[in-house]
Amino acid sequence: MTEESRQVAGRYELVELIGSGAMGMVWRGQDKILGRVVAVKELLMPVNQGEDKVEEARNRAMREARIAARLQHPNAISVFNVVEHEDRPWLIMEYLPSRSLAVKLREDGPLTVDEAIPFAVQLAGVLAAAHRAGIVHRDVKPGNVLLGDDGTVKVTDFGISRAVGDVTLTATGEISGTPAFLAPEVARGEDATFASDVFALGATLYMAVEGAPPFGTADNAIALLYRVSSGSISPPKQAGKLEPLLLKLLELKPENRPSMEEVAAELRKLDGGVTPVATVPEPPTLPGAKPPVLAASAAEPAPAAATAAAPVDRRRRGMILAGAGALLVVIAVILTVVLTRNSGQPTQPVAASSTGTPAPNATPSYSAAQSVAPPASPRSSSASPSSAANSPEAMQAALREYFGSLPGNLEHGWAMLTDGFKSRNNQTFDRYKSWWTRFSSVTVADLTVLGDNRLRASITYHYANGKSETELHYYTMVQANGQWQIDVESNK
Numbered sequence: 001m002t003e004e005s006r007q008v009a010g011r012y013e014l015v016e017l018i019g020s021g022a023m024g025m026v027w028r029g030q031d032k033i034l035g036r037v038v039a040v041k042e043l044l045m046p047v048n049q050g051e052d053k054v055e056e057a058r059n060r061a062m063r064e065a066r067i068a069a070r071l072q073h074p075n076a077i078s079v080f081n082v083v084e085h086e087d088r089p090w091l092i093m094e095y096l097p098s099r100s101l102a103v104k105l106r107e108d109g110p111l112t113v114d115e116a117i118p119f120a121v122q123l124a125g126v127l128a129a130a131h132r133a134g135i136v137h138r139d140v141k142p143g144n145v146l147l148g149d150d151g152t153v154k155v156t157d158f159g160i161s162r163a164v165g166d167v168t169l170t171a172t173g174e175i176s177g178t179p180a181f182l183a184p185e186v187a188r189g190e191d192a193t194f195a196s197d198v199f200a201l202g203a204t205l206y207m208a209v210e211g212a213p214p215f216g217t218a219d220n221a222i223a224l225l226y227r228v229s230s231g232s233i234s235p236p237k238q239a240g241k242l243e244p245l246l247l248k249l250l251e252l253k254p255e256n257r258p259s260m261e262e263v264a265a266e267l268r269k270l271d272g273g274v275t276p277v278a279t280v281p282e283p284p285t286l287p288g289a290k291p292p293v294l295a296a297s298a299a300e301p302a303p304a305a306a307t308a309a310a311p312v313d314r315r316r317r318g319m320i321l322a323g324a325g326a327l328l329v330v331i332a333v334i335l336t337v338v339l340t341r342n343s344g345q346p347t348q349p350v351a352a353s354s355t356g357t358p359a360p361n362a363t364p365s366y367s368a369a370q371s372v373a374p375p376a377s378p379r380s381s382s383a384s385p386s387s388a389a390n391s392p393e394a395m396q397a398a399l400r401e402y403f404g405s406l407p408g409n410l411e412h413g414w415a416m417l418t419d420g421f422k423s424r425n426n427q428t429f430d431r432y433k434s435w436w437t438r439f440s441s442v443t444v445a446d447l448t449v450l451g452d453n454r455l456r457a458s459i460t461y462h463y464a465n466g467k468s469e470t471e472l473h474y475y476t477m478v479q480a481n482g483q484w485q486i487d488v489e490s491n492k
Contacts, residue, residue, distance in 0.1 A: 008090050009083040012040050028095060038080065041091040058089050065091060067158045070133050074278040075126035077146070077156040093156075097149050101208065102142035110211035113240040117267060118275040119145075120205055120242075122153035124264035125277055127201060130155075131194045131260050134441055134462050138192045140200035141181040142207055179224045180213035184231040184252055193466040195254035198263060202249025209238045214250055241270060392449040395477050398484035399455055403444050407436040418478060418487045440464045453477045 006014045012029045018039070019026040029040040045054050068079035081092035101119075105111075111119075123145060130137060137144075137158065144157045179187065183199035186192050206214045214233035215224065231252035239246050245266050251257045258266070268277065398416070405412040410433055421427070445458040453476055460470040476488035 008040060008085045012038065012083075012090075012092060014040060029092075031092070037095045039077075039093040039095040041093060043089050043091070045088045062089065067135055068093075071126075071130050071135055071158075073126050073129045075122050075152070075154050076130070077154050079158075094154075096146055096152070096154055098146040098152075098154070100143050101145040101147055101204070104147055105142060105208065105211065110238065111208045113209055113238070113242050116205060116208045117242065117271050118151075119147065119153045119208075120201075121264070121267045121271050121275040121277065123155065123204070124201060124260060124267050126153075126155050127197055128260040128264045131197070134443060134460075134468075136192050136194060137197050137200075138186075139181075140197055140204055142204055145204065179228060180215060180217060181207075182225075182228050183254070184229050185254055187225045187229040191467075193254060194260060195257050195466070198249055198257045198260055199251075199254075201260070201263065202246055202257075205242065205246055206233075206236060206239070206250065209240075209242065210236055211238075245270070395453065395455065395484050396447050396449060398477065399447065399457065399475060399486070400444055402486060403442050403459070406442055407439050410436055416483075416485050418480065418485045421485075421487050421489070424488075438463060450474075 008014065008029070011033055012031055014027040014029050016028045017025060018028050024041055024043040027040045027042065029038050030036075031038050043057060043060070045057055062082060065079045065082040068076070072078070077096065078094040079091055080094065083090050083092065099107075127137065127140065135158075137155070139157060140155070144155060146154045146156055148154065181200045181203040183192070183196040186196050203214050212234075214236075215227045216234065217224070233250055236243055236246060245263070248256075248258055249263065264277075268275075402413055402416045405416075410429075413436075414429055414432055417427070439461050441462045443460045443462070445460065447455060447457045450456055455475045455477065457473055457475065458470055459473050460468055462468045472491065474488075474490050474492060475486055477484045478487045479485075
């Protein structure tokens with residue numbers, strides 16, 4: 001490799017090859033801009049298999065970055081960037097000085113039960129977080145579990161993992177996952193689910209304490225798949241107090257296995273609470289959160305200066321603002337008299353409906369002078385507001401807020417639909433509730449503003465049984481009482 005070829009995208013310097021697999025090679029690298037060590041994964045492109053295969057591999061890399069970005073967890077390897085270099089994608093990831101569990105077992109032999117449980121607590125915790133985010137890893141195995149020099153456990157290689165609802169990129173006939181750690185239903189050709197990850201975790205723990213996979217090994221992958229599909233495991237001999245939980249994880253039928261949350265809880269009991277459990281903060285925008293408030297008017301003071309002022313300065317500023325407010329009132333009265341005298345019309349607040357509440361899509365009032373201005377013409381009254389609450393970003397945030405509240409907070413979601421929407425769709429709250437009870441969660445992707453209060457978004461519905469479906473929807477949004485609501489939903 002020449003010195004020039006050691007530079008990826010003009011920014012990442014390849015220092016040392018640290019791993020390789022079927023999909024590519026991983027290098028320890030240096031980010032020359034930020035001055036930090038990174039792991040650089042070079043994705044190998046298919047050879048002599050056509051442009052479709054190459055495009056599929058590129059999409060796989062983008063999907064890995066997208067999925068990893070969704071899962072922000074201390075026990076998951078972070079993906080920082082994805083770049084194109086020499087006509088193929090490269091993933092820029094967190095670098096962790098470590099050995100994989102597979103290497104450790106090969107070099108040091110099986111773990112004792114007391115050694116295995118602490119790393120199992122961390123592993124189950126991150127997989128539970130992945131499941132909460134709707135992500136099925138699909139390839140949990142010792143080779144994808146990194147053991148840091150400081151005892152940290154991290155899951156890596158989301159290359160063939162799948163966000164529920166994401167398109168499956170594996171070609172027909174290819175095996176996704178390592179046969180020795182596959183769940184029986186996956187070996188029989190069924191889709192991987194959360195329960196499949198539970199089985200794979202069980203197989204990984206089995207390997208850790210027994211020194212071999214639960215179905216043994218074989219040079220013939222087809223023969224091994226047949227053995228796995230039967231679900232007949234070799235009874236563990238070294239599992240000790242871990243054995244009862246291990247056998248639950250390795251149940252033949254997916255419905256008989258515990259959830260990953262339950263697995264994590266059981267492992268914490270076995271661990272006695274010794275191993276710290278990583279906590280992941282909630283996202284900034286929570287279900288039920290209010291949309292952004294209206295932008296401040298020019299007459300309001302800068303908030304940064306207000307927070308730094310001393311008590312005396314606050315009093316002085318208050319007096320100044322009071323005087324300014326009084327001056328505005330005087331100006332407003334003068335303008336009222338002049339405008340009334342000139343137009344012969346009574347004064348009327350802008351953007352007030354017949355009920356006295358702000359009308360949808362009307363320009364908000366910011367000052368006393370504006371509040372006594374004559375009514376706007378029909379053309380000016382329909383103009384789009386320019387405040388932060390009425391911006392395209394706020395409209396996008398409102399749609400994310402809507403789906404973020406579902407299905408857990410149906411009352412809030414129902415309140416974000418206009419009466420027109422409910423009427424046109426013959427929708428009642430009971431029907432709305434019945435519809436959403438079928439789903440465990442919903443995710444929004446590729447949210448785009450199309451103009452004229454219209455949005456386009458890819459919506460993925462996650463069923464309670466682990467299945468999912470993705471649809472492309474278009475939304476027309478309107479303002480009511482200063483908040484965005486959904487007025488129309490369509491497929492085009």
